[in-house]
Amino acid sequence: MKSLLILGLVLLSVTVQGKVFERCELARTLKRSGMDGFKGISLANWMCLARWESSYNTQATNYNPGSKSTDYGIFQINSRYWCNDGKTPKAVNACGISCSVLLQDDITQAVKCAKRVVSDPQGIRAWVAWKSHCQNRDLTQYVQGCGV
Numbered sequence: 001m002k003s004l005l006i007l008g009l010v011l012l013s014v015t016v017q018g019k020v021f022e023r024c025e026l027a028r029t030l031k032r033s034g035m036d037g038f039k040g041i042s043l044a045n046w047m048c049l050a051r052w053e054s055s056y057n058t059q060a061t062n063y064n065p066g067s068k069s070t071d072y073g074i075f076q077i078n079s080r081y082w083c084n085d086g087k088t089p090k091a092v093n094a095c096g097i098s099c100s101v102l103l104q105d106d107i108t109q110a111v112k113c114a115k116r117v118v119s120d121p122q123g124i125r126a127w128v129a130w131k132s133h134c135q136n137r138d139l140t141q142y143v144q145g146c147g148v
Contacts, residue, residue: 018059019105021074023047024146026056031148033111039118046114047142048134049127050074058110059103073102075114076127082113 036043054060
């Protein structure tokens with residue numbers, strides 16, 4: 001009985017942890033998803049953004065007390081504007097999705113929503129981490145050796 005409890009806790013911790021992409025695995029996935037060059041944004045920029053927003057972790061979340069919103073998933077997409085988490089006041093849900101889909105190992109919906117975000121006038125500048133860590137920098141390290 002004790003071993004079943006321990007196994008259950010181990011499996012639960014794996015489930016909560018989600019998928020943490022390897023750098024080149026994510027680069028290839030984003031390339032296949034049409035992110036390289038989308039709205040003029042290079043794959044290296046997307047990779048840098050994902051690195052600094054979530055450390056390539058699909059289960060990353062970050063609560064923002066000021067706006068009472070939460071950032072979700074590999075791109076840290078915000079519940080105030082882009083998805084519905086059922087608890088953010090005055091949420092817009094411009095991507096028309098539940099925030100929970102942004103936490104899935106399959107990042108298809110996260111990619112679609114990120115494309116929607118950068119289609120707005122603010123573009124990739126909507127992400128603070130991109131402005132702080134990626135803008136006007138050499139980003140070759142994020143795709144180097146990945147064959148993309």
